Amino acid sequence: MATLKFILRKSVSGARCKGSLCLRLIHSRKVKVITSPFRLYPHEWDEVRQRVHLPEEDSPRYPYLCKVTESLCAYGEQFEEAAGRLEKSGRYTVDDILCSYHREYNPVNLSGFAELQARNLLRAGQERTARAYRTVSRGLITFNKGRDIPLSQINACMMKEFESYLKERGKAMNTISYYMRMLRAIYWKAVKEKLIDARRENPFDHVFTGFQKTRKRALDLESLRALNSLDFSAILEQQTLRKADTCEPAEGSSPLDSGLYTSWRYFFFCFHARGMSFVDMAYLRKENIRQGVISYYRKKTGQKIEVTVTAPLQRIIDSFSGEVRYSPYLFPVIRDTDKSPRLQYENGLRLQNKRLKRLSALAGIEGKLSTHVSRHSWATTGKKQNLPLWVISEGLGHSSEKMTYTYLASFDRSTLDRANEQIALALAAPPSV
Known part of the structure; x- marks a missing residue:
């Protein structure tokens, strides 16, 4: 059975500099090493217990090291899944594990990073968002003819082409926006973890990430x-x-x-x-x-x-x-x-x-x-009863009145015509003395 061990490659510049945390895969006396994106000081890593030394919570390194700890747990789970599948299939080599791991879980590729984020979301009970991350990342990889995408290669040109690809397949604009917003969230998380250079152009500047008003689904x-x-x-x-x-x-x-x-x-x-x-x-x-x-x-x-x-x-x-x-x-x-x-x-x-x-x-x-x-019907009925917009918004639990507008069916034309007549009459009325 294959095994996974984490090792810290110390910097040649000495203990005052951060080293690279690596994953060592071992099977049938053959060894392969994967370098993770995480960098630790020697005193932050416990080689024997295979875990990160967490400092006090007020330490500036505390949030980062907590993230490393979560990622190591995810790496372990992902490795067991990859090795378990190969174990069931019969004979395999350490290169097979490496290929499977790189293909599905490499954290510097879209599929691996999205999967890592999805697992973290599942632990936090956010199943819906976890599923969304997996869905949109698979969609972009399908567009790329099934080839995984290094995070560093996601750019404005690719996103624009992906938007056109979704339109050609009849996706509604709100569905396209959903894909782009989820991919944008994944992308900026990678930027935050310094897997992508933050100084690059925003790949999502020229694609649709808004909301297109659609026919309301309210009952009269x-x-x-x-x-x-x-x-x-x-x-x-x-x-x-x-x-x-x-x-x-x-x-x-x-x-x-x-x-x-x-x-x-x-x-x-x-x-x-x-x-x-x-x-x-x-x-x-x-x-x-x-x-x-x-x-x-x-x-x-x-x-x-x-x-x-x-x-x-x-x-x-x-x-x-x-x-x-x-x-x-x-x-x-x-x-x-x-x-x-x-x-x-x-x-x-x-x-x-x-x-x-x-x-x-x-x-x-x-x-x-x-x-x-x-x-939608509760909101629209409230509007028909002339309830103020802020009351309807508060009742629905919306964070803004702008969001409430998308729930409200439009007034019928006769109502608007009567309002227009009242405004015209007000304009024509003689001024009060």
């Missing part, structure tokens, strides 16, 4: 009422009157109705909870409710949100009490504590969107109905 008040008035509202009312402690549907309902009823409740819980995102709803725990207030941190931004439990919210919460009796969660999206909560949420999201399509057909609603529609 009439459609919301049609959806809300489905037979499920009667079922919920009956459950409230009976004060039942289970979430079984009313008599005469089929198993199909039960699934659609669950999705209907999820949709209107998110709507009544000021447009709560489905992911935040799925992760809500019973402990998030204290003294009639739901308090949680948004998964997307980390911002703290507090929502008063209104009568409609309480009815929906109570209707699930039987299903979550022995669960720490408020809703039965995440059921198994032994399985990944993220995977269970994603499965629940797919099922919810699938059922919402059927609910929209039952309610006679045209257009696509998805989990995010409840959030």
Whole structure:
């Protein structure tokens, strides 16, 4: 079996200068060495224990050495994966390990560095961003005909060509922006770790990294009422009157109705909870409710949100009490504590969107109905009720009113025409004496 050992090659200039931290691969008495991008002083490395000596937290080297420690753990995991695959395939040489390691995990190449960052994000619980890093890096490598890309070769010309490549394949501008913003984040992390010269041109200066306003996915008040008035509202009312402690549907309902009823409740819980995102709803725990207030941190931004439990919210919460009796969660999206909560949420999201399509057909609603529609609908309904923009923005948990604009459906032309007439009349009115 192959082994990995870290060694510090000391500088020829003496102990006062930093040396290079290297990875030594050993297999069948053959040795190969990979030089990492990390530079340490001799007193910062423990050769016997194979670890970094961390100084006091107020030391200027402390953040850097913490980063080195995290990277060494990731290198070890990556090496075990690469060696494990080769071990299963039969005979192999140390060169095979080296080629596999360079191809997939070399930290000075895009794939290796992106993978390293993704693993760090996973440890921090940021699964969505970790997946994004892997997706966009694979996309750029595919554009490069499957060849890995040294970080130093990422430049403005390459990014412009990659943008054209994505357009030719029919990608929407917001999707292109997503790719560019994720790649930009990876790139600047490499700059921060001094794997790329910070004095170079910004490769992302001339590609689209903004947001293109698209047709809003909000239901008007009439459609919301049609959806809300489905037979499920009667079922919920009956459950409230009976004060039942289970979430079984009313008599005469089929198993199909039960699934659609669950999705209907999820949709209107998110709507009544000021447009709560489905992911935040799925992760809500019973402990998030204290003294009639739901308090949680948004998964997307980390911002703290507090929502008063209104009568409609309480009815929906109570209707699930039987299903979550022995669960720490408020809703039965995440059921198994032994399985990944993220995977269970994603499965629940797919099922919810699938059922919402059927609910929209039952309610006679045209257009696509998805989990995010409840959030857009709450914002648009608020605007129709003449709520100030800052109130809607605060309710959604947005960091700025500019972000809220993207949630709001445009006023219909008749509303704008009436406003224009009022402005014209104001101009024509005689001045007050």
